[in-house]
Amino acid sequence: MKKAENMENYYKYIYAAYKLGSFTKAAEKLYVTQPTLSMAIKKVEDHLHMPLFYREGKSVTLTPVGKLYIKSIEKMMSIETDLQAEIRDIERLETGTVRIGGTQYINSCILPPVIAQFIQRYPKIDIQLKEQEPSKNLTDLAKGKIDFCCNAGTIDIPDLKKVPLFQDQIYLAVPDAYNQPDWLPWELDLEGPPWSEPKSIPLSDALFQLPIILLAAPSNLQACVRNAYADAHRQPHIVLQAEQQETSLQLACAGIGAAFVGEQMLRHRKPKAMHIYKIDHPSLRRTFYLLTNKKRYLTKAASAFVALWKKTAGETLRQ
Structure with a gap:
């Protein structure tokens, strides 16, 4: 000894x-x-x-x-x-910590109701919530600095286990100044009953010529949008770049240009005086994955949070 x-x-x-x-x-x-x-x-x-x-x-x-x-x-x-x-x-969740890595989109639009339920069930568990770029979340996960994170896109890292959590449609939000009267049949009603699958607006020159507020790189949403334009052999007419979806949506609401925004952002913000359209392209529908590190022990507290998130994902996203 x-x-x-x-x-x-x-x-x-x-x-x-x-x-x-x-x-x-x-x-x-x-x-x-x-x-x-x-x-x-x-x-x-x-x-x-x-x-x-x-x-x-x-x-x-x-x-x-x-x-x-x-x-x-x-x-x-x-x-x-x-x-x-x-x-x-062994203390049966009487103490412990859950360390979550999220983005602004996940932390503001997806996680709040899940965290609220978890705190109600396990009031003695400490929650540490990081808000950072997806790449930083992956780095922290690999180093054991967080227990799990939620990212979209292609993630081919052998040591990470990924489980599909939810799908997110990317919509086009157009302010009044740039909206076209003949687009009305394809407009999504944000104030109506729970969303059904909206019709996709036909592609047109007017649509491609819209001034766009796009997220700055590196961004999964930006990559999705650029892929959709590239498949149509077009380039987006970018008038401004923003760091966060929330910012791009607010800039669009001010009439500066149109913005591509995730479904959950629209569900939670329901922006006024904006016209929302779905463009039918596979790149504009992305899957978010719950990621854990295969080589790290996932604590009981973190496992309980993951289980709750998986269970409530569907109902939470449809509220």
């Missing part, structure tokens, strides 16, 4: 020196003397017959062997984190 405790201390010393770039700073942080820390690291280096650090004055940097050693320490830290998570699950 004594040897195990010593090794645990050695790992702490080495990792702190790596993080702080200094034996002196590491010793101060860990409340040990600098000679104690230096001797411990030297013992490990002697055991390996290789140095872990380059000593450069008061600074230290990793050698190639040191980089391998740090990688192994981080693996052990990850295993320890997973172990502690599993142990906490």
Whole structure:
């Protein structure tokens, strides 16, 4: 046991020196003397017959062997984190954390009713909600910084498990200034009864010539729209680019141009004085996936949230 405790201390010393770039700073942080820390690291280096650090004055940097050693320490830290998570699950969801990675679209239009139900069922579970780009969500998921996320589009990452959650039609929202009277038969009534499948508006030059407010790259919605235009051998007439769908919709409502907007945004916002049309193209209907990391332990709290989301997805999206 004594040897195990010593090794645990050695790992702490080495990792702190790596993080702080200094034996002196590491010793101060860990409340040990600098000679104690230096001797411990030297013992490990002697055991390996290789140095872990380059000593450069008061600074230290990793050698190639040191980089391998740090990688192994981080693996052990990850295993320890997973172990502690599993142990906490024994407490039957009395404590725990759910870490969700979402986009502005998911967090504002999809998740609120699910989170509300979850909090009502499990009031002692802490929810951490991140709002960031889809690519950052995937990176955080791979690193174990979040438990799951919801992304659209093609996702071919071997370590990620994806489950289809819902489909989202992308509609064209046109302000009064650019609407055409002969388009009326294909207009979607946002205030009417629950949406049935609307008729698709026929493609025309007038439609393609609309000034468009498009989401900036990288964006799944932008890629979908560009694919639809490319298949028609056209280029969108972009007058402005926005970072979020909410922004593009509000700009369209101000009469600056038309905007492509996801179905759930329209259901929740129901913009006034806007004319909504469906364009029949496979790229404008996308699937959102619930993504988890196959190599990471999914806590009981996170599993409970995922199960609730899957169960309520259909009814939530049709409210």
